[in-house]
């Protein structure tokens with residue numbers, strides 16, 4: 001029985017397409033949608049600037065900006081749910097997208113994850129985005145449905 005569907009979004013075209021698919025399916029199944037957006041910590045520390053050298057006053061405005069963006073992406077899905085009479089919830093967390101998606105999927109005990117094959121990255125030729133690749137290779141036993149671009 002599919003009663004809870006997790007929809008991770010980075011606001012990309014593919015993620016929006018996945019959300020449309022998810023809401024349509026949720027409507028048919030009378031399931032709840034959880035729209036999730038992760039503030040990607042990799043874009044704040046570590047990979048470009050050494051973590052120890054990144055001052056809070058530099059990170060905070062960027063984190064605020066990313067949070068606002070994430071709220072916008074999830075609000076859009078919530079709106080789509082409301083329009084279709086589908087129950088929904090929005091969740092924003094910060095961290096590594098793969099870890100955070102899997103963590104929320106287990107925490108909320110979802111029955112299905114629906115996400116895009118690609119995201120916002122310019123690597124258009126890649127077979128699969130690294131976040132999607134990471135999620136499907138985690139051993140959680142939660143089915144993942146990938147919506148193509």
Ligand code: ATP
Pocket residue numbers: 007008009010012014015018036037038039040097114115116117118119120121122123128129130131132133
């Ligand atoms: P890459 O990031 O590996 O360079 P990409 O951006 O094209 O490539 P992914 O980031 O793997 O591809 O995006 C695939 C899907 O993963 C998106 O459609 C979305 O469903 C999900 N996703 C990606 N980033 C996030 C995020 N920060 N929060 C929530 N979901 C995300």
Ligand code: MN
Pocket residue numbers: 010119120121129131
């Ligand atoms: Mn990406």
